[in-house]
Amino acid sequence: MESTVLKVDNFSAYFGDNQVLKNINLETSTNLVTALMGPSGCGKTTLIRCVNRMHELIPGTSVTGNMYLKDLDVYAMEPIVLRRKIGMVFQKPNPFPMMSIYDNVVAGYKLNGIRLKKDEFDNIVERSLKGSALWDEVKDSLQKKGTFLSGGQQQRLCIARALAMNPEILLLDEPTSALDPKSTSAIEELIVELKKTVTMLLVTHNIAQAARVSDYTAFIYLGELVEFGPTEKMFTVPKDKRTEEYLTGKFG
């Protein structure tokens, strides 16, 4: 059953007077991976951060237009409530260094003061780590610090941490840019596996990665959504000249 998860409606974002996103319109549906692709500085990271309103951490930002998560108006609710419904994975793996692997997975519950029974926590940890394909590697060392893991494992731990909150959508902000090729392909396989159950928005500057894992692709250039459509179609017959030039490596 496909239904709209995220609807971006005529959305613009500004840093001070500088307009970084220009009238973006975008829709993603259940259990699809949508890739946001474009050259550095095009606004793709800003767009993904506008979804969970993390861009508001930078003073002087403002937005116009609308964004809806299912039937909720993103900009009419409290950010802390919104962010519990949205998972986010960052460029650099960022597990909490003072917490064990176990506590890292349930950090969203523990830090928010949500109390559950021990076996409920155990279930969440096992389900989330299995979901992020890390369970077999760490099931015997759940009480070790998360920072003892390798970079790729740390990133999968961060994905588990986001999955534990049962997010409506998972935002992936260039999740493999700090990883080696082997870890990168592990994360990509994981994304393909995860899309059976999770809706994802993936920021990437890697064209090949967008082609490998995404169902839909949005090409953003200079803050403008140039083209948006099924990945296969866009990569074979791009409608816009700029998309074609970007895909063939003429710029970016």
Added chain:
Amino acid sequence: MMKDHTTTRMIKDKAFRVIVIFLACFAMLPLLLILYYITRNGIAVINWEFLTQLPRPIGEAGGGVFNAVIGTGMLIILSSILAIPFGITTGIYLSERSEGKIANIVRLCVVVLQGTPSIVIGIIAYIWVVAPFQSFSAISGGVALSTMMLPVIIKSTEETLKLMPYHLKEASLALGVPYYKTILKVILPTGLSGILTGILLSVARITGETAPLLFTAFGNQFMNWNLFKPIDSLPYRIFYYAMSPYPEWHTFAWGASFILVVVVLGFNLIARGVAVKWKVQF
């Protein structure tokens, strides 16, 4: 020709290295001499009796510095209770709002406070606490010493928290954790070792302070547990014994100095240990 030139340069290089090492060792000399004198003169009087008995009146042999040890302990605890909450919160504020007018004013105040002579802080504590209560007291000593601890704790907290990577805060905020919980449950625990080190160093610093105690805690021949009455302390006891005309009291002053130096050294070593052992890896 070429070879000679290289040789001169190598000799200069060696000479420079020798001079640097020599001067570095020379700088350690005062500390080593202090430790030597205090140990030589002080260790002889250290025994169980010295640590657990009260001072005796003039003319009576024996006695100890038990009240001074307890007094110093009480002063440390009191001033820590007063200084730590203010110090850490101010440090958090400065690291979170590193730009801004108020932050700059606060930062300037911290620097000035750090440079304020301890005797002046003693007088201020006298006016604030001793005069209204009309009595020298442990509390007033605690106020004076906590004022001296504040700048050290604030600075170390600020510097520690500034080193925390930004992506840690993002990770927490993205999970929907409110800002205050992010600070209290993520940022502070991660910086705990640095903050603790700062607190221990500030304690080490105030343990040996004498001047601010002269008009506040004042000193006391007897055992006192009442916070509103004058109490004794190791630095004050040393001052009192060393100024006296009796040779036996002079040896007591050395003994008390030995205890004080060991305590301060202990705090410094623990601080180092904490910094190394609890260091968080990112």
